[in-house]
Amino acid sequence: MVGIVVVSHSRRAADGIREIAQEMGGDARIEAVGGTEDGRIGTTPGPIREAIEAVGREHGVVVLVDLGSAVMNAELAIEEAAVGEVAIADAPILEGALNAAVAATSPSATVETVRQAAESAADVSKV
């Protein structure tokens, strides 16, 4: 199954987003990474790489990110990760993670279909 990694500047935000996405995504494999290793707000590439490797060895990974440095650190992590296919979805992090989780449970899911599902969340209008 295609893995999903949620990367936020906040540990609690990342965990919460995973919790919501997991409820809809059933047995989807989702890892949450947030904050720095010493518990501050921020992101570092090391834990992101570990998460990617934890869920992506078989069928690849789609990464959902929040703000600027999360994108840069995810890119660095991807360069160093020992995983075949990894894509960062250009999507709102919560809605994208939820869509990705649902899409990942499809038997024919690929990194590309999961990424597209996540990115389709960008077009949804809320009000």
Next chain:
Amino acid sequence: MDRETQSEAVREAVEAAADRFEAEKTHLTELDSAIGDADHGANMNRGFQAALERLEDADDEPAELVKTTGVALVSEVGGASGPLYGGSLMKASQELEDGITDETTVAFAERYLETVEERGKASVGDKTMVDALTPAVHTYKKSIEVDDCEPLEALGRAVDAAQRGVAFTTPIRARKGRASYLGWRSVGHQDPGATSTLYLLEEVFEVAAEYLDGDVEMDAEADVDPEELEEAAVDDDSGGA
């Protein structure tokens, strides 16, 4: 300079940078509190302190020392400056594998700039570190390759160019990073990332001056436009509010 002296110079430059960021952490954080998330000074200080620790056990090759510094920044900074400063040092360090010469330092500077631009997707005028870095790198390359300057003089000119770049970030509107969320409210504030880039270059210049010929004056101190200084002073006042 033999390889051993080069390594010594690199270690000393990292120490000088660490001291500078320790001294300027409050100032940088003040600049960042005006248009960012108020952690730039603390982050740079933490990153360079970690680099000092990691350098104790690092292999004594110039390229390896620069790379180790980059790895420390990437893992310890925790903000965008981690991948921007650290990731770029890691990549650019490859250019120093044959040691530190006029040619390899030009290649290093260009690779560093290229990596920052790629990673940050920023260009000149976005109110980021690129506004200090681009003129500095271009000036260094031109001074070496076209004007045939001694490396120390070229570096002095690069510092001067970076200082002008920092002044340029004050009146413009941010288009990248956290500051861009402020839109027009970012106008009138000096960019913290451009400022820390200037500090780093100034420290590299100081250490280079010790190792090369100490006769060349740094232009940035002696030859600065008074208007720029005034703007910087105004910003210092408002930055801490």
